[in-house]
Amino acid sequence: MRSNASHYDLIAPATLDAVLEILAAEPGHYTPIAGGTEIMVALGAGRLAQKNLVSINQIKELRFIETTPSQLIIGSGTTFTDIRNSAIIQSDFPLLTQAASWTGSIANQNRGTLGGNIVNGSPAADSPPALLAYEATLTLISTRGTRQMPYADFHLGYKKTALAPDELIQSITLKRIFTGYIPYARKVGTRNAQAISKVAIAALALIQDDTLEDIRIGAASLRDRPSRLTATERTLRGQTITQDTIVTLISQARATLTTEAHPIDDIRSTAKYRAAVAANLLEEFLHSLMNP
Amino acid sequence: MTQITFTINKEKKTVEAPPMKRLLDVLREDLHLTGAKEGCGEGECGSCSVLLNGELVNSCLIPALQAEGATITTIEGIAPLAAPDQKLHPIQQCFLEKGGAQCGICTPGMILATHHLLEKYPQPTLLQIQEGLAGNLCRCTGYTRIFEAVQSAASQSNP
Ligand SMILES: Cc1cc2nc3c(=O)[nH]c(=O)nc-3n(C[C@H](O)[C@H](O)[C@H](O)COP(=O)(O)OP(=O)(O)OC[C@H]3O[C@@H](n4cnc5c(N)ncnc54)[C@H](O)[C@@H]3O)c2cc1C
Ligand code: FES
Ligand code: FES
Numbered sequence: 001m002r003s004n005a006s007h008y009d010l011i012a013p014a015t016l017d018a019v020l021e022i023l024a025a026e027p028g029h030y031t032p033i034a035g036g037t038e039i040m041v042a043l044g045a046g047r048l049a050q051k052n053l054v055s056i057n058q059i060k061e062l063r064f065i066e067t068t069p070s071q072l073i074i075g076s077g078t079t080f081t082d083i084r085n086s087a088i089i090q091s092d093f094p095l096l097t098q099a100a101s102w103t104g105s106i107a108n109q110n111r112g113t114l115g116g117n118i119v120n121g122s123p124a125a126d127s128p129p130a131l132l133a134y135e136a137t138l139t140l141i142s143t144r145g146t147r148q149m150p151y152a153d154f155h156l157g158y159k160k161t162a163l164a165p166d167e168l169i170q171s172i173t174l175k176r177i178f179t180g181y182i183p184y185a186r187k188v189g190t191r192n193a194q195a196i197s198k199v200a201i202a203a204l205a206l207i208q209d210d211t212l213e214d215i216r217i218g219a220a221s222l223r224d225r226p227s228r229l230t231a232t233e234r235t236l237r238g239q240t241i242t243q244d245t246i247v248t249l250i251s252q253a254r255a256t257l258t259t260e261a262h263p264i265d266d267i268r269s270t271a272k273y274r275a276a277v278a279a280n281l282l283e284e285f286l287h288s289l290m291n292p
Numbered sequence: 293m294t295q296i297t298f299t300i301n302k303e304k305k306t307v308e309a310p311p312m313k314r315l316l317d318v319l320r321e322d323l324h325l326t327g328a329k330e331g332c333g334e335g336e337c338g339s340c341s342v343l344l345n346g347e348l349v350n351s352c353l354i355p356a357l358q359a360e361g362a363t364i365t366t367i368e369g370i371a372p373l374a375a376p377d378q379k380l381h382p383i384q385q386c387f388l389e390k391g392g393a394q395c396g397i398c399t400p401g402m403i404l405a406t407h408h409l410l411e412k413y414p415q416p417t418l419l420q421i422q423e424g425l426a427g428n429l430c431r432c433t434g435y436t437r438i439f440e441a442v443q444s445a446a447s448q449s450n451p
Pocket of ligand 3: 394
């Protein structure tokens with residue numbers, strides 16, 4: 001049953017400071033709404049528990065992409081369309097452009113924000129694997145000030161995050177250190193547009209003289225939260241990757257992935273299918289490194 | 293109730309509505325603009341598509357208050373975008389001619405999505421058309437005739 005909109009309140013302060021004051025006055029009383037592509041679906045389905053909402057969609061201070069020589073800072077209110085349109089993200093962080101391009105339809109990308117995707121905390125969300133591979137840092141803001149934390153520490157469990165009730169994500173920072181890295185991204189779902197993934201992987205590798213100098217693998221739907229496959233990375237890091245070693249390397253990597261992935265059965269897929277497909281994606285990624 | 297003012301199809305309007313009321317319901321119930329349809333009510337089907345500040349959006353996912361100050365175009369306002377006293381926009385004409393509309397439920401959304409697409413890619417490839425319309429579901433046409441209508445509209449506006 002759809003909710004009755006008149007049972008809900010929504011306010012739209014003009015400035016970031018005013019929003020933070022409202023969140024601080026009675027922490028937990030107000031819930032932010034950015035693009036609304038999660039919140040409004042919950043409202044439509046009659047399962048939006050929060051009755052008091054504060055819009056942050058109109059706050060210009062949260063919607064920006066700023067580039068310095070060493071880093072890229074993305075405002076939390078940046079939409080997926082903004083991300084797709086950014087030449088610098090395309091060149092330095094192609095995994096993020098890729099993730100934005102398959103986050104729902106064009107209409108969804110015009111509204112949905114990076115901050116909303118992160119805070120919603122779905123283990124199947126599309127941008128987290130890329131942000132994990134790039135080792136993003138979050139800046140959180142409240143009337144108490146700002147604090148930074150590695151994005152890898154943000155998700156605490158299924159839809160549980162380190163965000164305090166009076167805080168917003170202000171921005172996401174990425175270091176521009178990935179020149180020479182080979183990207184790999186693949187989302188497996190029922191269709192490209194609109195479908196939430198069954199499994200997805202966003203990965204990066206740096207190869208020098210046939211050695212895997214560095215490797216980072218972000219994954220969706222393999223745990224109760226977006227996750228990085230650190231054990232699998234350790235198995236691979238520093239190894240020689242050539243025609244002679246690849247078969248052994250793949251079997252070692254598949255075995256490790258199987259031990260560290262804990263997928264679930266749900267309406268979209270089964271745990272068994274997810275684990276098998278994730279291992280196949282990893283194999284495809286490693287093969288792609290042989291002929292970059 | 294909150295007063296919300298926006299420009300819709302070039303006319304300034306003020307409505308009194310609960311701020312979380314869906315823009316789709318404001319359009320249909322308060323303004324009697326019934327071109328935008330409700331298919332799914334959850335962002336999946338695109339039958340509620342409108343242009344908000346020039347961007348294609350699903351009006352079922354927009355709280356009324358977030359439309360404050362915005363410029364909105366619905367299917368009712370699309371023809372005058374081509375010429376002031378035009379009855380049908382060239383895109384609408386092409387949908388008619390190519391059989392791109394059957395029951396018509398998806399059609400307002402398809403036409404607004406096409407308008408948005410052709411602004412970005414005046415000569416879209418089939419793949420760009422498919423991506424541009426991927427958020428708009430049609431139960432009748434099988435899509436082929438819709439793609440033909442879009443291609444025909446593209447070739448007319450850019451001879
Ligand atoms: C049809 C459809 C298809 C979709 N497909 C995909 C898909 O393929 N992949 C995918 O990953 N997602 C998908 N989504 C989900 C959704 O679009 C994304 O999660 C989007 O990024 C949410 O952003 P938003 O701004 O719309 O969030 P909102 O609904 O505005 O907010 C979501 C949550 O984040 C909080 N929040 C938002 N911004 C901030 C902030 N700056 N600080 C603190 N808290 C904040 C809100 O309080 C709320 O809890 C889809 C949704 C729909 C309706
Ligand atoms: S009714 Fe809005 S997308 Fe289906
Ligand atoms: S014409 Fe009937 S849904 Fe498209």
